[in-house]
Amino acid sequence: xxxxxxxxxxxxxxxxxxxxxxxxxxxxxxxxxxxxxxxxxxxxxxxxxxxxxxxxxxxxxxxxxxxxxxxxxxxxxxxxxxxxxxxxxxxxxxxxxxxxxxxxxxxxxxxxxxxxxxxxxxxxxxxxxxxxxxxxxxxxxxxxxxxxxxxxxxxxxxxxxxxxxxxxxxxxxxxxxxxxxxxxxxxxxxxxxxxxxxxxxxxxxxxxxxxxxxxxxxxxxxxxxxxxxxxxxxxxxxxxxxxxxxxxxxxxxxxxxxxxxxxxxxxxxxxxxxxxxxxxxxxxxxxxxxxxxxxxxxxxxxxxxxxxxxxxxxxxxxxxxxxxxxxxxxxxxxxxxxxxxxxxxxxxxxxxxxxxxxxxxxxxxxxxxxxxxxxxxxxxxxxxxxxxxxxxxxxxxxxxxxxxxxxxxxxxxxxxxxxxxx
Amino acid sequence: xxxxxxxxxxxxxxxxxxxxxxxxxxxxxxxxxxxxxxxxxxxxxxxxxxxxxxxxxxxxxxxxxxxxxxxxxxxxxxxxxxxxxxxxxxxxxxxxxxxxxxxxxxxxxxxxxxxxxxxxxxxxxxxxxxxxxxxxxxxxxxxxxxxxxxxxxxxxxxxxxxxxxxxxxxxxxxxxxxxxxxxxxxxxxxxxxxxxxxxxxxxxxxxxxxxxxxxxxxxxxxxxxxxxxxxxxxxxxxxxxxxxxxxxxxxxxxxxxxxxxxxxxxxxxxxxxxxxxxxxxxxxxxxxxxxxxxxxxxxxxxxxxxxxxxxxxxxxxxxxxxxxxxxxxxxxxxxxxxxxxxxxxxxxxxxxxxxxxxxxxxxxxxxxxxxxxxxxxxxxxxxxxxxxxxxxxxxxxxxxxxxxxxxxxxxxxxxxxxxxxxxxxxxxxx
Numbered sequence: 001x002x003x004x005x006x007x008x009x010x011x012x013x014x015x016x017x018x019x020x021x022x023x024x025x026x027x028x029x030x031x032x033x034x035x036x037x038x039x040x041x042x043x044x045x046x047x048x049x050x051x052x053x054x055x056x057x058x059x060x061x062x063x064x065x066x067x068x069x070x071x072x073x074x075x076x077x078x079x080x081x082x083x084x085x086x087x088x089x090x091x092x093x094x095x096x097x098x099x100x101x102x103x104x105x106x107x108x109x110x111x112x113x114x115x116x117x118x119x120x121x122x123x124x125x126x127x128x129x130x131x132x133x134x135x136x137x138x139x140x141x142x143x144x145x146x147x148x149x150x151x152x153x154x155x156x157x158x159x160x161x162x163x164x165x166x167x168x169x170x171x172x173x174x175x176x177x178x179x180x181x182x183x184x185x186x187x188x189x190x191x192x193x194x195x196x197x198x199x200x201x202x203x204x205x206x207x208x209x210x211x212x213x214x215x216x217x218x219x220x221x222x223x224x225x226x227x228x229x230x231x232x233x234x235x236x237x238x239x240x241x242x243x244x245x246x247x248x249x250x251x252x253x254x255x256x257x258x259x260x261x262x263x264x265x266x267x268x269x270x271x272x273x274x275x276x277x278x279x280x281x282x283x284x285x286x287x288x289x290x291x292x293x294x295x296x297x298x299x300x301x302x303x304x305x306x307x308x309x310x311x312x313x314x315x316x317x318x319x320x321x322x323x324x325x326x327x328x329x330x331x332x333x334x335x336x337x338x339x340x341x342x343x344x345x346x347x348x349x350x351x352x353x354x355x356x357x358x359x360x361x362x363x364x365x366x367x368x369x370x371x372x373x374x375x376x377x378x379x380x381x382x383x384x385x386x387x388x389x390x391x392x393x394x395x396x397x398x399x400x401x402x403x404x405x406x407x408x409x410x411x412x413x414x415x416x417x418x419x420x421x422x
Numbered sequence: 423x424x425x426x427x428x429x430x431x432x433x434x435x436x437x438x439x440x441x442x443x444x445x446x447x448x449x450x451x452x453x454x455x456x457x458x459x460x461x462x463x464x465x466x467x468x469x470x471x472x473x474x475x476x477x478x479x480x481x482x483x484x485x486x487x488x489x490x491x492x493x494x495x496x497x498x499x500x501x502x503x504x505x506x507x508x509x510x511x512x513x514x515x516x517x518x519x520x521x522x523x524x525x526x527x528x529x530x531x532x533x534x535x536x537x538x539x540x541x542x543x544x545x546x547x548x549x550x551x552x553x554x555x556x557x558x559x560x561x562x563x564x565x566x567x568x569x570x571x572x573x574x575x576x577x578x579x580x581x582x583x584x585x586x587x588x589x590x591x592x593x594x595x596x597x598x599x600x601x602x603x604x605x606x607x608x609x610x611x612x613x614x615x616x617x618x619x620x621x622x623x624x625x626x627x628x629x630x631x632x633x634x635x636x637x638x639x640x641x642x643x644x645x646x647x648x649x650x651x652x653x654x655x656x657x658x659x660x661x662x663x664x665x666x667x668x669x670x671x672x673x674x675x676x677x678x679x680x681x682x683x684x685x686x687x688x689x690x691x692x693x694x695x696x697x698x699x700x701x702x703x704x705x706x707x708x709x710x711x712x713x714x715x716x717x718x719x720x721x722x723x724x725x726x727x728x729x730x731x732x733x734x735x736x737x738x739x740x741x742x743x744x745x746x747x748x749x750x751x752x753x754x755x756x757x758x759x760x761x762x763x764x765x766x767x768x769x770x771x772x773x774x775x776x777x778x779x780x781x782x783x784x785x786x787x788x789x790x791x792x793x794x795x796x797x798x799x800x801x802x803x804x805x806x807x808x809x810x811x812x813x814x815x816x817x818x819x820x821x822x823x824x825x826x827x828x829x830x831x832x833x834x835x836x837x838x839x840x841x842x843x844x845x846x847x848x849x850x851x852x
Contacts, residue, residue, distance in 0.1 A: 029446040030789055062705075074708040079775055081694070081782025083704040096704075100782055130744055131722040134664060138742075141662040143558050244661030247554040278491030279479070285488060289480075292544030295552035315555045317547075347496045354498015357517045361447040362789040 005356070006366055008380040012203040016215050019191035023370045024203040027363060033104040033199035034363035035097040036371045039115065040222035041187035042091040044160040050175050052167015055088035056128065057183050062086055063124040066117035068110055070124065082107055086114065088165055090304055091224060092375070093188070098364070101200040105209055112213035115188060125177050132172050139166070143249040144315065146240055147416040151251040154236055154412045155309055159229040189219025196370035198363040226306040229255065232410045241419035248318050248417025252328045253311025256405045259303040259376050265389045266397040267301055267310060267405065272348040273340055273398065274331060274406075275299025275312055281348075282334070283312055287327050293320045297328075310405055318418045325413060332411075335402035339395045353387045424811050429620045435636045436608025439627055440798050440807060441620040444791050450616025451515040451791040452524035454532070455799040457611075458604035459508045460582040461732065462643055469584015470592060470600050472505040473549055477597060478512065479503065480541040482534040487541065490527055497523050500792075505582055508732040509803040515792045518617035522626060528612075529630035532605055542594040550590075553583050560660045560843045567656045568668045568841035572736055576647035606637025611802050615795040647672065647734065654839040659846045665743035667752050668841040671832050673737035676730035676804040682816040683824040684728055684737060684832070690772045690825070691739075691759060692726030694779035703779060711739070714759050720747050724756075730804045736839075737832065749842045760833045767826035777818050784814065 004010060006025050014022045046053045062084065063070050077084050082099035084107060095115070097107045139145040149164055156162030166172075197206050232255055257263050275283040280298035287297035297314035312331070316324045359365045360383075373382045427443035459471050481487035494501045499516040512531070514524035556562045566581050573579035583589075612631065614623055650672055674680050688695070693706035706712065706725075715721040723742040729735065739756050743749065787793045801810035809816075 030785060032785055032789065071708075074705070077705045078693075078703065078708045079778065081703065081779035085704045098704075098786060100785060127717075127719060130719065131716075134722040134742065134745060138662075138664050141664065246557040247551065278488070278495045288548055289487065289544070292547040293551070295548055295555055315551065317551060317554060347492055351495040351498060354496070354517060354520075355500060356498070357448055358498070358500060358515055361449050361791065364789075 005360060005383045006370060006380075007384050011370060011380055012207075013380060014207050016190070016211060018215065018217055018219070019193070020210075020214055020217070021194045021374055022207060022210055023194070023196040023374060024201065024206050025198040025366050025370060026201060026203060027198055027366065028200045031101050031200050032363055033097070033099055033101045033197065033201050034367045035108070035111070035195060035197045036364070036367040037095045037195040038092040038193065038371060038375055039095070039188055040091070040192035040224055041093045041183070041189075043088055043163065043165040044091060044226050045183070045187055045223070046160075046163065046167075049171060050179055051163045051171040052132070052165070053175055053179055053183050054093060054187070055166045056132065056172065056175050057180050058086045058088040058093050059128045059132070060120050060124060060180055061114045061118040061184075063128065064119040064121045065113040066119065067113045070121070073110065073114070076106070076110060080106070084110060084114070090161065090165060104199070104201060108209050108213055112217075116214075116217055118184060120177055120180050122177055125180065129172060129175070132166065133169060136166060136169055136172065141242075143242055143245055143247065143416045144313075146242065147249040147251045147313070147414045150238055150240060150416065151253060151311065151412055151414045152309070154238060154414065155232065155253060155255060156229050160226055161229055161304060161307065186220065187222075189222055190214060190217045191219055192222035192224065194371055194374045196367045196374065198366040198370070224305065228258075229307045231255065232412070235409050235411050235413070237413045238415070239420075240414070240416040242416055243419055245418045247315050248321050248415055249313065249315050250321060250324055250328070251311055251313045251414045252325060252411055253309050254405055254407055254411045256301065256308045256310035257303055258305060258307050260305070261303070263401050263404070264303060266393045266401045267303075269345070269348055269352065269390060269393040270335060270398045270401050271299055271301040271310060272352055273344060274335055277348045277351055282331050283314070283328065286331060287314055287324060291323070291327065293324050293327070297324070318420065321415055321417070325415075329408050329411075332402070332406040332408055336399065336406055338399075340398045342395065345393075345395055345398065349390050349393070352390050356383070356386065424807070427620060429624060430807065431624065433607065433628060433632055435632065435634060436606075437631050438611040438802065439624060440611060440613045440802065441623050442615045442794065442798065443618065443620050444615055444794065445617050446789070447791070448518045448617050449515060449791055450518045450521040450614060450618055451513060451795040452521055452528065453511055453513040453613040453795045453799045454528045455509055455511045455611040455613065455803055456604055457508075457609050457640065457803060458510055459506050460580060460584075461507045461577050462604065462641075463577055463580070463584075466588060467592065467596060467600070468580040468588045469549070469582070470588075470596060471510055472582055472584065473545065473589070473592065474597055474601050475503045475505045475510050475512075476545050476549060477537055477542065477601070478531045478535050480545065481536050481538065482530050483536065484530050484534065485527060493523060494527065499523065507578055507582060507735075509800070511799060513792070513795065521614070521616065521618065525626055525630040529634065532607065532610065532631070533634050535601060537594055537598045537601065539594050542597060546589065549583065550586070553586060553589065556583065560658065560662045561666050563660070564656075564658050564666055564668060564841045564843045567658055568670055568839055569736075571654045571656050571841075572670050572672070572839040573647055576645045576733060577643070578647075578733065578735060603638070604640060607631060607634050608636045609640050611799055613795045613799040613802075615798065616791040650837050653836055656841045658841065658843045660843065661846055663845045663847060665747075665749060665845060666843040667741045667743065667749050669739040669753060669756055670736040670839045671837050672734055673728060673832055675732060675734050676809065678734075680828050680831070681730065683820050683828045686773065686776050686817060686820045687763070687825050687829060688726050688728040688737070689776035689779065690763075690768050692724070694776050694783065703783070710759050711756070715741060715752065715755050718755075719744050720752050720755050732804050749844065753840065760829065763826060763829040764833065767822045770822065773820065773822065777814070780817055781814060
């Protein structure tokens with residue numbers, strides 16, 4: 001191999017005095033530098049009547065900061081063909097820099113100003129609000145987005161995981177400039193923040209650079225604890241008629257595991273078998289290839305810190321909704337009732353371990369991987385242990401987690417699409 | 423500039439081969455491109471190229487349905503297929519030591535796809551489902567209407583996925599004939615980029631593909647779109663509440679001398695998008711359209727689009743309307759930006775920025791063997807790999823006068839096709 005995978009021997013890890021964690025992987029193969037980072041400020045911190053606040057702050061910080069007003073920021077970044085993005089997620093605000101390595105110092109300087117000293121110009125507050133409201137409107141007109149949104153609301157109930165990260169028309173309309181400032185003040189903090197860098201850089205120089213621009217940043221300790229979501233005891237079916245549409249989107253899913261749960265790897269492997277492998281696993285084979293019902297059918301696992309969901313989705317003609325729901329439930333049952341074949345399991349394990357070099361091909365892939373390893377406390381040797389974690393899953397494990405989590409009697413089923421004839 | 427580790431040749435059976443070594447990561451990507459797309463379809467057979475692409479995943483004798491995907495995934499590979507107006511492509515990206523499997527499956531599919539009648543029928547409903555999924559979007563429906571209005575003669579008139587009536591009536595024999603006509607070594611280009619020795623890779627490609635016999639000459643595509651003399655307008659109404667606008671002009675093909683001035687125009691107006699195919703910059707707020715429409719609250723999203731194609735296609739402007747704004751205001755604002763370039767041209771710093779952004783895009787994309795192989799094959803489809811190698815030089819040679827000249831030449835009111843999506847609930851502020 002011309003390049004070994006990231007491991008404790010070739011990744012530098014530093015912790016600044018203010019708690020900010022820095023990871024660096026030197027990769028001189030192209031004159032590029034990529035930085036991926038998390039701040040411990042997420043949508044879980046949104047007040048219930050101002051859902052979308054964290055996302056609003058993320059959209060605002062690149063629209064004016066102490067040394068880079070809107071026009072200066074745009075010109076600085078775009079004149080050198082670089083990227084700097086900030087986006088909200090459930091637990092974190094993520095940010096990214098992509099630039100030529102020669103411009104990396106400039107980009108770090110801009111990033112530090114954006115994260116630490118945003119000015120929230122009123123004119124832009126209103127403009128961003130208008131843009132967000134139109135995007136929410138577009139989301140609420142899209143069958144797949146509506147199905148996902150309603151599924152999360154139903155499966156998690158009042159738990160913060162059930163809310164939309166970008167918010168709702170009413171909540172985004174209610175956000176004021178002082179809310180943005182207060183959120184930034186309280187939640188944007190170096191404690192618990194992580195920056196992962198990969199590219200044509202020198203680790204010591206990166207550390208000096210980050211210490212220079214972020215070392216004297218002080219902030220409160222982060223609040224990341226969310227209670228586990230309340231368990232569901234019953235099944236639920238929700239239909240959302242959307243006039244003017246031709247195809248229905250279906251989600252069938254259940255509560256599953258958090259990222260730290262001992263069953264996590266067994267569920268990951270089981271999910272590959274169910275709805276990822278090849279042309280989207282057993283679901284794709286049955287619903288698309290065998291029955292010709294849908295252009296897409298697959299399953300996903302969304303494991304967060306306090307809990308997770310395991311869901312199947314498909315887009316079908318309204319006439320085929322019930323057949324597709326039944327087919328999904330049948331695959332849930334099959335995985336729970338019959339042991340997965342040795343060969344089928346080995347195929348999925350070979351795929352999951354085999355694609356690892358592909359995900360580590362680019363600087364962005366390396367930086368994102370390092371970032372998540374640190375965020376979930378997996379250790380710098382995680383990629384060295386990864387194959388054993390995946391191959392350690394047995395057919396019994398797959399069947400056990402399928403039985404435990406893929407419970408049609410506790411599943412939430414959402415259908416969003418053309419109104420029925422009735 | 424072509425890299426030293428590049429190799430380009432043609433096998434005896436007409437298969438073109440383009441290889442490029444990249445030893446950055448232990449991965450390799452293999453792409454096979456066929457010179458067939460919706461451009462090659464006649465009325466009554468629209469969508470046939472895309473459907474054939476689907477059928478190539480439905481099995482050969484050696485790899486029955488499902489075996490292909492299992493074999494590739496088991497080897498830690500990623501795969502997909504893609505159909506465009508001009509070409510169809512299939513690719514696999516693997517850990518470098520597995521790349522031979524790509525040669526095996528692609529050479530097998532070129533010659534031995536089965537087109538089993540039951541699979542044809544099952545795929546008919548899958549493709550109808552794919553089409554219906556797109557129809558859920560009024561922006562898609564508007565794009566389809568505008569494209570159909572802009573092209574009255576040329577086959578760019580119809581959507582790649584095809585008209586629904588054709589998808590309902592095409593037969594297994596139609597599909598198989600199309601496959602046998604276009605899926606031949608003399609109508610294909612094989613591209614590999616990654617961690618291999620190019621001479622060894624060439625020998626392996628010759629082993630797998632060399633024995634496939636040359637096919638008949640491909641039927642020529644003779645349709646030429648006549649000069650547009652009258653502006654065309656479509657107004658689509660529907661239940662969704664977000665307004666959209668499209669404004670399109672006929673524009674030249676990839677190999678035309680005016681292609682690069684128009685590419686610069688695209689960057690100045692809507693921001694550089696690399697090679698105008700994938701990605702582009704995430705930060706794109708300092709371009710003229712964004713400043714004129716989004717920063718002035720007429721639109722929440724705006725952009726321009728101009729892609730390299732085999733035949734003359736469209737230079738398009740698109741906008742998502744801000745609430746309470748009338749389509750006419752947005753159309754007028756777009757035209758004001760066009761007129762500004764026609765009358766005043768562009769500034770030197772704007773040209774410099776377009777070049778810098780494009781240069782950076784090239785460097786970013788060089789990290790991925792998959793992208794590199796994609797671009798090499800794509801370039802060979804619409805022009806040649808020399809055209810790709812010369813991209814930055816060609817772009818750098820464009821002058822402000824060139825941009826002003828093409829703005830005057832191509833952006834004329836009688837050459838426009840305009841599409842409005844207007845919400846039915848009267849939320850268009852008229």
